[in-house]
Amino acid sequence: MFCFQCQETAKNTGCTVKGMCGKPEETANLQDLLIFVLKGIAVYGEQLDQMGAADRDNDDFIVESLFATITNAAWDDARFSEAIQEGLRRRDRIRAKFLETYKAKNGRDFDGALPDAATWNGAADTFAEKAKAVGILATGNEDVRSLREMLTIGLKGIAAYADHAAILGFRKPEINAFMHTALASTTRDLSADEMVGLVMKAGETAVATMALLDEANTTTYGHPEISEVNIGVGANPGILISGHDLKDMEELLQQTEGTGVDVYTHGEMLPANYYPAFKKYNHFVGNYGGSWWHQNKEFEAFNGPLLLTTNCLVPLRKDNTYLDRLYTTNVVGYVGATHIPNRPAGGSKDFSALIAQAKQCPPPTELESGAIVGGFAHNQVLALADKVVDAVKSGAIKRFVVMAGCDGRQKTRAYYTEVAEKLPEDTVILTAGCAKYRYNKLQLGDIGGIPRVLDAGQCNDSYSLAVIALKLKEVFGLDDINDLPISYDIAWYEQKAVAVLLALLALGVKGIRLGPTLPGFLSPGVAKVLVEKFDIKPIDTVENDIAAMMAGR
Structure with a gap:
């Protein structure tokens, strides 16, 4: 196995024997093979999209399968084997439709080259060996591998959000069409510029998907309330x-x-x-x-x-x-x-x-008591916009710090608790995702009735934080989102956080601090591009980072 999709990856390079998350080699290999089969489906799906004969029958399957490979989601090898077999059946059906459509449009049989992912017809007893040949390391060039995997990892996060929206009956075909294009692209030799362009398109698609999920959730259950x-x-x-x-x-x-x-x-x-x-x-x-x-x-x-x-x-x-x-x-x-x-x-x-x-179990054992406050999604915060703007203009609020993302078990994540504790009292923390558990029970007070920790919700509700930032940009009459008094100190662990990161980059946000480590899937060359273009930076000491953020750096 070789897996480097989460922040815990061994030595920040890759897990090769067993995942730091606990994932066995056999499970990791089956996940790689499932992704390989999805790429085959996507090759034909992309062609049909381009011929104006889109096939949407596999959209939910692709989304669910990508979601199943996210860190700490599925641990049952039998279910992965079943998904691979189902994927092969689906790939053969869409291949037949592609060949039929191609002949009808061109008056001849298709005779072009197809990648292995689109043609492999292995039986179940060959899964283990094939999986070893199609994993991450099958791409030899380090920078190409990095870009392909950053795209695939981002797709996994997008798929998670698309799945939640689809369950509520909300879908957008352009999101699924991009998944075809992105997955199929990893089977071809593309230029670095083309691959970077697809990664940025993934960020745009992440924004669209989170917006769709926000619409699905709020239409179905109402807007979150404080x-x-x-x-x-x-x-x-x-x-x-x-x-x-x-x-x-x-x-x-x-x-x-x-x-x-x-x-x-x-x-x-x-x-x-x-x-x-x-x-x-x-x-x-x-x-x-x-x-x-x-x-x-x-x-x-x-x-x-x-x-x-x-x-x-x-x-x-x-x-x-x-x-x-x-x-x-x-x-x-x-x-x-x-x-x-x-x-x-x-x-x-x-x-x-x-x-x-x-009914046969005793009540829960009490772990703590009291209450915490949340529900500061975009609808509620924008309802308080005048109050927030007045606080900024008066100097009561000097800076907002976005500390969204994931929590994790590494001791270095105490950094986020210490940042929250040591930020000046004229700062407000905007958060979403489970990273909030590092500081949402601290008694940090409020600024004129505005709590110093504003929790927008789940990781997908990072979209709310983007909406808030864009609204503040409009209110203050700014041309650039980076001119706002907002700093980004993001904690990441798994693939949904990567989708959120790509979404922020697509929105033009620069100067993001990312920790506890920069992703292991970034090659030195790709990391250099991100640093130069977007000023992504690793976290430093708590004191240095607070000083830099308060100075707008």
């Missing part, structure tokens, strides 16, 4: 839901109503507490625990059933007591856990097994 979220526990047994999928949240709340079972959020599901559609449920108690990497301890303490709707699910310790309480759904899979099948057309998922088990 909310005080309970972090204690009640006396009833409960179900803990983690991940990102709001449709699962809705159906779980509907099915648990009146059962005597409470519902709690965990990790990236915390922002569900901000949506008005969910607040009407009296048995929706609040949030339990912190970010994903604490889950071994927190899942043990919860005592009731645990529902993982998306990443991040970390491997269970051998001495765990909760595998029989662990349920997965959507792209998530784990050997020994109970998987909740996808909802039938026009129907809902069946969470009755979780509810029945919850």
Whole structure:
């Protein structure tokens, strides 16, 4: 195996024996082979798009498959093998359509060259060997490999957001068409300029996809509201839901109503507490625990059933007591856990097994008490725009610091807590994603009633932070988003954060600090381009970075 898609990658170079995330070599190789098969589908999909005969039958499959390969999402090799076999069947169907369409348009059979990804017809017993030949290192040139993988990794993040939107019935064919183009491009020899152009197009597509998901979420569940979220526990047994999928949240709340079972959020599901559609449920108690990497301890303490709707699910310790309480759904899979099948057309998922088990479990063990405040998505912040602008003009707010992104278990991530603690009291932190758990329970106060930590929501709600920045640019009459009193100090861990980073670059944001390390998938040559063009920089000491940010550097 060779994997360098997350921030934990060994020696910031690549995991070669076992993933630092816990991913075994066999799983990593099957993920590589699934991506290879998706590229084959995309080769034909791109051709059909260009011939005006677009085939959208594989769009959801591509999105779901890319999502399944994200760090800490799926751990079940059997499901990856099934997806590869399904991908081969789909590729053969779209190939037949391509050949038929080509002949109808050109009056002759197609006789051009096709890449291996579009023609390989391996049986299941050849998967292991083929996977070893088509992984990341199959691209020899370091800079070409870097650009191809940055594009693919960004696509994985885009796919995650597109999947959530599609589940709510929101799709844009141009997003899926770009996925065809981008995946197919990795099978061809392109110039560096062409590859960089595709990476930047991925950033534009990430913006469009996050905007689509924002529309899907707010149309379906209302705009997030400023909310005080309970972090204690009640006396009833409960179900803990983690991940990102709001449709699962809705159906779980509907099915648990009146059962005597409470519902709690965990990790990236915390922002569900901000949506008005969910607040009407009296048995929706609040949030339990912190970010994903604490889950071994927190899942043990919860005592009731645990529902993982998306990443991040970390491997269970051998001495765990909760595998029989662990349920997965959507792209998530784990050997020994109970998987909740996808909802039938026009129907809902069946969470009755979780509810029945919850009734037999004791209430959650209390980890903490009190409340935290969130819900500062773009609609709410723009409603406060006059107050924010006045605070900036009066000098009460000197600077905004965007500290969005991911949390992680490395000790160096204490940096983000220290930055939050040591920033001057005339600064406001804008956040989204699980990075917030490094500082959202600190008592940092407010500025004229404006909390010093404004939590917009999940990682995909980084779109809200972009909307806020663009609105402030308009209000202050600025020509360049980089002239705003905003600094970017981004924490990254996995592929959705890469999509967010590419989105910021596509919006023209420069001077982003990125940590705890620069991505291992950046070759020295590609890193040099990003530094020169966008002034991306690694984090430094807390003191040096705060001084630089306050000086607008």
